[in-house]
Amino acid sequence: MTAEAASATSRGQEGTRARLLATALRLFSEHGVEGTSLQMIADALGVTKAAVYYHFKTKDEITEAVAEPGLRELDQIVTEAAAMRRPGARIDHLLAGFVDVVVRYRSLVALVSRDPGVMRALTRSWSGRENFSVRMTEILTGPDGGVSRAVAVHAAIAGIALTGGAHDFAGIEDDKLRESLLEVGRKLLGRPRKVRSGAA
Numbered sequence: 001m002t003a004e005a006a007s008a009t010s011r012g013q014e015g016t017r018a019r020l021l022a023t024a025l026r027l028f029s030e031h032g033v034e035g036t037s038l039q040m041i042a043d044a045l046g047v048t049k050a051a052v053y054y055h056f057k058t059k060d061e062i063t064e065a066v067a068e069p070g071l072r073e074l075d076q077i078v079t080e081a082a083a084m085r086r087p088g089a090r091i092d093h094l095l096a097g098f099v100d101v102v103v104r105y106r107s108l109v110a111l112v113s114r115d116p117g118v119m120r121a122l123t124r125s126w127s128g129r130e131n132f133s134v135r136m137t138e139i140l141t142g143p144d145g146g147v148s149r150a151v152a153v154h155a156a157i158a159g160i161a162l163t164g165g166a167h168d169f170a171g172i173e174d175d176k177l178r179e180s181l182l183e184v185g186r187k188l189l190g191r192p193r194k195v196r197s198g199a200a
Contacts, residue, residue, distance in 0.1 A: 017055050020045060024062045029107055033063055033117030063118055070105040074098065075132045081139055090139050091189060098136070098157070099181045102164035103174050110165030140189060156188040 023044045027036045042049045056062045077097030081090045102109050112118050140153040160181050186193055
């Protein structure tokens with residue numbers, strides 16, 4: 001096989017994998033993870049079950065792969081925020097990044113919020129990594145945060161995720177939803193509505 005042919009084959013496999021994951025997310029959203037079989041995914045794609053097995057051996061592997069991009073982005077945002085010197089800058093960066101991920105991956109966020117099958121798969125997938133959700137909470141709460149601050153942080157994180165993935169707001173444009181979620185998050189976390197350069 002020539003290099004060009006190998007490259008074309010690789011691109012084709014990547015395209016099939018991307019379509020498989022998009023189809024799996026749609027079926028998971030409609031039927032739940034437990035209610036979706038590998039055969040259903042194969043049928044929806046118009047391929048054999050063996051073609052699905054070529055990319056993934058189990059449904060848990062598919063579930064992990066569906067969620068991986070969003071989790072990876074969020075993990076990177078938390079890492080970036082943790083490296084910032086000013087507490088306010090850390091909070092602003094983390095809040096904006098979290099909202100952006102929630103809006104970009106609305107379907108996934110909605111699925112994670114309501115399907116325990118997703119959480120089981122993700123718990124296994126991320127069991128060996130530092131829990132970025134704990135780090136996120138610690139950054140937003142701060143070293144001197146008391147119970148009230150911890151409650152506000154939890155309300156902000158859970159509220160943004162649940163609202164961002166809510167069916168009631170599925171028709172809202174991304175920019176509008178992002179703006180609204182950021183405004184609510186800033187209010188809950190006591191941040192200025194408009195983030196100024198060099199804010200503390």
